[in-house]
Amino acid sequence: MNSHLWQAFGLSTAKHAVYPVVRNQLAELTGSMKRATSGREYRKLCSAAGNLFQLAGEIHFDSDRYSEAAHSYTLAASASKEAREYDLWACALTRQAFIGLYDREYSATVPLLESAAHVAQRGDGQLSTRYWVSAVQAEAFAKLGNYDACRRALDKAGEVRALSGAVHNGGWLRFDGSRLAEERGTCFVALDRADLAEAALTDALKQPLSARRRVGVLADLATLGIQQRDVDMILENARAVIELSRQTKSGYVGRRLQSIRMRLTPLLADLRISQLSEEIATFERKVT
CATH class of the missing domain: 1.25.40 (Serine Threonine Protein Phosphatase 5, Tetratricopeptide repeat)
Known part of the structure; x- marks a missing residue:
């Protein structure tokens, strides 16, 4: 279900139209999390919530509703952490950082991206997560006028091309170097x-x-x-x-x-x- 919602979001020109379905799905997930009877079940539900809260945040972000987006990303990061899904968690933190970039809070964005990079190092090395974090770090350094740090981060992001196989999932992680x-x-x-x-x-x-x-x-x-x-x-x-x-x-x-x-x-x-x-x-x- 989640992958279909991400696909609908990507294809839609009016991206907010996807939100009612996402909201209803999140309400069901939240209820299921409260009724979970084992740690394994709870973590699985947290993973699904971390995924969907990121999609909700993307929809809010695209609608220029940054406060709602930030709240969704915070919930996504928390749920992903509970699920012990490090790539999912790092992506939630990176999306939070985007809000700082667009609000021109560049200095505050750098530490958040450092946290995302640290979390990504604990994730799956065959996924592109850590390289996406580097790409966003490059933009933050550029906004701060730090050319050398920006170039280093861009070089790191470019290393994604050395990966093979399925490096992203087309949903909460879409970075493949094409951008x-x-x-x-x-x-x-x-x-x-x-x-x-x-x-x-x-x-x-x-x-x-x-x-x-x-x-x-x-x-x-x-x-x-x-x-x-x-x-x-x-x-x-x-x-x-x-x-x-x-x-x-x-x-x-x-x-x-x-x-x-x-x-x-x-x-x-x-x-x-x-x-x-x-x-x-x-x-x-x-x-x-």
């Missing part, structure tokens, strides 16, 4: 390394991407254009983000668009940029 170009691009934009960022993001766009992932790459390219004051680059990529935003009700996508608009302020003297800013503001008013 490394996107992640490098995000990091190098944050580090203001245009030379490295554009190459990575261009490579990322050559891959088949979901609407949400494509928005992330295009938003990073728009940000890169802002850093370089390249108006054509800004317009091309920002308008592509607007178009994709019309196809999804994702709060994540809306936040990326809002971030672009805020960064446009120093360039508003250019009429084309001013018009773009108004386009984004008009779109934001329509969806709120």
Whole structure:
């Protein structure tokens, strides 16, 4: 059941539509946990809860409801710890860290990711968990301006390619290295390394991407254009983000668009940029 819900979440453009089923399933699980008659049964139920609470958190996160997402991830981490499922636990901690990244609490995020890395070391070495943690650590270091630590973490994340077999489960763990170009691009934009960022993001766009992932790459390219004051680059990529935003009700996508608009302020003297800013503001008013 859980794997089907993760699949439905991944395929849906309106991801919040999956939440009622997840909520009902969690209510049943919580009741079963209270009635468990053995430690083995209890741990099995905790594992299922740790899985589903992460999905609930993902749904809240995508809807821009960070407080609810944080609560779900906390419950997921607690249940996963009780289940002694170290990979599941590490992933819950890593998802908690994402909230800190998007709230720009970078310094507080680093220790949480260190904890996730420590837990992941106790997990299954054939899974990609520890490498996903490294990829997220790279972004945190990039946001803090620590180029050397970021590169080390990216190199560690890249080691996922040496794994063979089933390295993820397609649900609470989906990292397989296919997003490394996107992640490098995000990091190098944050580090203001245009030379490295554009190459990575261009490579990322050559891959088949979901609407949400494509928005992330295009938003990073728009940000890169802002850093370089390249108006054509800004317009091309920002308008592509607007178009994709019309196809999804994702709060994540809306936040990326809002971030672009805020960064446009120093360039508003250019009429084309001013018009773009108004386009984004008009779109934001329509969806709120």
